[in-house]
Amino acid sequence: MSEDNCWKWNEFVEIGNTIHRMRRQVRILQAKYALGIANQLIDNGFIIDLPIKDQQLYETLLLKIAEYLDGNAEAGLDEDLFDITFSPKKSGIQTGFTCDVNNGTQSVCYYIKTHQYGSTEDNIKSIKPPDTKELFVYKILHHIGIGPQAHFIIPSRGTKKTIYIATKDCHLVLLSSLIKNTANNNALLQLDLISRILCLRDCADNTSNCGQVGETPMIVDFRIEKQSQGYAKLDILDKFYEGNSEFHYSGLMEIAIKTTNTVKMDIMNKSLQEWKLLENIERAESEINGLVKRYDGKMKFENDLQRYVQDLKTTVAVLIKS
Template identity: 25%
Template sequence: AKEGGTRSGIIVIVDHCQGATKYFMKTNHDAGPAESADRFPPNLKELFAYKLLERIGAGPIVHFPDNSYTTVFVVYIATEEVQGLRVIKELGDEELTDGGFRSIVREKIVQAYLILLLFGLADLNEENFGLSGKHDLSVFDFWVNNINGPDKALTEFLNLEANFGMGCENRYLLLKEANEESRRMIAKESLKQWNISENLVLAERDLQSIKDKFRAHGVEFTKGTEDLHKYISSISDRLKAFESM
């Protein structure tokens, strides 16, 4: 389980007829830290971002177990174990001397930086994303701030003006190794691979049944559907800016 941060979680192993599946489970960010009694309605944007990352193949399979019998202010986020996951923070300097592996890691860090800006995420530090055994990017922890417009997001990508979050200083150097032209190429290939426009629609459809289930149990969401639609629209606007570069 993740031991640091305000959203430390637990490992859950689910037995089923095909065997067993391991999940990392934590609460939504608006649930508040464990040592505090403050609780706030969960935000649909956070749940949507997890489903969108799953859809584009840049995040783990995610489920949102119902916790309404205990409280309507806490939603659990359960991400399925990523096979062969290497968390960015755990990569050793010695193995990064391998030019081929260093190039792969650099590309994934550029992709994570792109997602940070495109999806309006924050706190994407070294403990919160990594590489799967197949060397695919996996983003598994973050929070949504969604503060930048399309022009600012693109400028921050091209000029490296944004911040991953606390504790990313060492791997930020790898990001800086990718010059602007290299970052443009990685972004264009990634956007083509992720097919975000279509997956925005599919992720919203995924979330609808989840939202209906929670609301049937008395769970209300911060600003609800209207706020989610604004978030999706802002991603679309930023996507157009990145596709035009």
């Protein structure tokens, strides 16, 4: 990479991160200047040689800059008070970045990544369409208080198979950072229970994808896969009591699942009352169906949500009857 191209890249990123705070005429001039830089970087082959995460950052900032090119995009009433910056995310195989919004007194961070089986650092050709079950799970976890606020961002250009998931920082203490004195046994059992209900993988058994906010369980990442035999779990209560090896727990989770069945039953009943699962299943389903309908023809989805939801209701009914 030449020094000149690196300088132009840094200049482009700086404009992209600050253009929303510029005055109208300055915004137009800076937008034209930044797009000129972008064209030079494309012509020089600089962008295509960037890591995938920086290429995605480039595309995001390019769209943002282009909105101000003709001056029609007006800054919000308080945009001069906000500083918005994007940077590549520090971990994980999926393409993504972080977005920090600062108004001078408060700062909010969003973690933005591609959907499960979206583009990765190693192979952008591995993209598969987003699974509506994944989007549904983000919504229902938030509705029942076990997941962060989530937003789904669909690019206006490019592939019809990429969706970005932005989750608001919830000040999570990762399971990997908890110790016996700070872990809440009830919260850990709730992580186990909801993972079983929703058929989640790489979740409660991955100490970097879940943890606690205070004494509340929290899940920030997971995997969910299509299951040919369906998602209903008629034996879920027995497995919850047994603490079976479905998730291969260790450490604090391994200790938690050895809790007596009487205590587990009490936690399950209180959780079902608190979570209002049937109500929130329908709420999340309606939201995702609305998203799919809104982007019909613009985005491809893997969609067996209807079967998944029906099976979830069957599983919940089993627990309620117990």
